[in-house]
Amino acid sequence: MSDLYERARELDGADRLAAVRDDFVLDDVVYLDGNSLGALPVNVPGRLDDVVRREWGQLRIRSWSESGWWTAPERIGDLIAPLVGAAPGRIVVGDSTSVNVFKALVGAVRLAGDGRDEILVDAATFPTDGYIAASAARMTGCTVRAVAPGDVPEALDSRTAAVLLNHVDYRTGRLHDLPGLTAAVRAAGAVSVWDLCHSAGALPVGLDEHGVDLAVGCTYKFLNGGPGSPAYLYVRGKHQAAFDSPLPGWNSHAEPFGMRPEYEAADGAPRGRVGTPDILSMLALEAALEVWSRPDVSVAAVRAKSLALTDFFLECVEAYVPAGRVEPVTPAAHAERGSQVALRCEDAGAVMDRLIGAGVVGDFRAPDVLRFGFTPLYLGFAEVERAAKVLAETLG
Numbered sequence: 459m460s461d462l463y464e465r466a467r468e469l470d471g472a473d474r475l476a477a478v479r480d481d482f483v484l485d486d487v488v489y490l491d492g493n494s495l496g497a498l499p500v501n502v503p504g505r506l507d508d509v510v511r512r513e514w515g516q517l518r519i520r521s522w523s524e525s526g527w528w529t530a531p532e533r534i535g536d537l538i539a540p541l542v543g544a545a546p547g548r549i550v551v552g553d554s555t556s557v558n559v560f561k562a563l564v565g566a567v568r569l570a571g572d573g574r575d576e577i578l579v580d581a582a583t584f585p586t587d588g589y590i591a592a593s594a595a596r597m598t599g600c601t602v603r604a605v606a607p608g609d610v611p612e613a614l615d616s617r618t619a620a621v622l623l624n625h626v627d628y629r630t631g632r633l634h635d636l637p638g639l640t641a642a643v644r645a646a647g648a649v650s651v652w653d654l655c656h657s658a659g660a661l662p663v664g665l666d667e668h669g670v671d672l673a674v675g676c677t678y679k680f681l682n683g684g685p686g687s688p689a690y691l692y693v694r695g696k697h698q699a700a701f702d703s704p705l706p707g708w709n710s711h712a713e714p715f716g717m718r719p720e721y722e723a724a725d726g727a728p729r730g731r732v733g734t735p736d737i738l739s740m741l742a743l744e745a746a747l748e749v750w751s752r753p754d755v756s757v758a759a760v761r762a763k764s765l766a767l768t769d770f771f772l773e774c775v776e777a778y779v780p781a782g783r784v785e786p787v788t789p790a791a792h793a794e795r796g797s798q799v800a801l802r803c804e805d806a807g808a809v810m811d812r813l814i815g816a817g818v819v820g821d822f823r824a825p826d827v828l829r830f831g832f833t834p835l836y837l838g839f840a841e842v843e844r845a846a847k848v849l850a851e852t853l854g
């Protein structure tokens with residue numbers, strides 16, 4: 459047995475999150491794609507069965523009040539809040555990330571006020587954010603400029619209305635400096651909007667602490683909410699009363715069942731709602747979030763294990779994979795690393811197909827990246843060692 463295999467066994471033995479794996483449905487596959495779709499929590503099927511058969515099947519319409527369906531978007535927002543450093547009452551769950559990017563960005567431009575007509579967007583952004591930003595700009599009379607996150611401080615000026623950034627880059631796994639960039643945006647009088655898809659549930663975010671204005675994120679990656687589970691919108695406390703949603707559906711009305719022709723926005727987080735929530739997905743997410751109430755689970759413990767897993771993977775890759783065959787593009791510095799490792803590789807698409815065939819699931823991101831996501835709640839060090847060994851054999 460190799461030294462790394464022995465080390466993996468020791469690390470697994472000392473891992474205080476090791477028992478959490480039993481809360482998820484897993485098999486022999488080494489699943490390194492939780493940054494695209496998190497694994498199924500074991501309690502979700504039973505909860506959904508009850509929602510469908512009893513709450514929908516028997517209680518029917520009564521469930522909107524008696525089963526707490528109507529208030530689920532805010533209630534589940536309050537479960538996500540501590541994971542991203544937000545006080546209760548700041549987050550509402552619903553719609554897709556794309557839709558929430560639209561609400562947040564148009565809302566941000568409206569908050570910025572007259573005379574500011576430029577939106578800065580992360581030049582390497584996940585595509586949907588860029589597409590939505592272009593449309594939000596056309597609608598608000600702004601122009602869009604693509605800027606690398608590190609160059610944002612120099613790009614800010616008195617024209618900047620809003621700045622849309624990704625906390626962790628989906629392709630490279632680079633963690634951007636949320637506190638520093640948020641402070642720079644604020645100092646320039648502009649409004650910050652952060653996309654937390656690849657950081658929430660994997661590392662501390664500190665939305666309230668760092669003065670973030672608005673944020674969005676999905677729940678199907680590190681929060682394990684399931685395919686297409688609803689996203690969320692965060693609005694800073696001091697902006698809640700002025701937040702002017704571009705999608706003021708009836709669910710965001712101060713008195714939705716008043717059915718009045720005039721619109722009057724609700725106070726607080728519900729102002730970010732639009733239409734009828736997707737209850738089945740939403741309640742699956744609520745069950746998935748229960749894992750965070752275990753006494754052994756915390757964002758700090760998850761972050762510590764995430765860094766240990768990614769460090770160990772990089773070490774195993776270095777030891778097993780022939781020199782020069784892959785090039786890590788995820789930063790080595792912990793302060794700049796999310797919960798994934800991206801390796802540049804010439805024939806990455808074909809390599810990933812072979813890896814998946816060999817029982818190690820990551821994903822390929824064009825043009826040349828092998829992407830491996832590490833979910834500390836259910837991954838072990840022996841699996842990480844095995845993944846690196848199989849990668850080396852696959853690259854052979």
Ligand SMILES: Cc1ncc(COP(=O)(O)O)c(C=O)c1O
Nearest residue numbers: 554555556584586628653655676
């Ligand atoms: C950073 C980022 N933003 C947005 C999205 C897309 O969100 P949605 O499909 O929920 O609109 C993704 C992934 O799909 C993502 O990685």
Ligand SMILES: Nc1c(O)cccc1C(=O)C[C@H](N)C(=O)O
Nearest residue numbers: 493494495584628629655686823
């Ligand atoms: N949302 C996805 C989907 O509906 C199908 C396949 C993949 C996804 C993803 O989440 C992709 C992911 N955001 C990424 O970082 O590449």
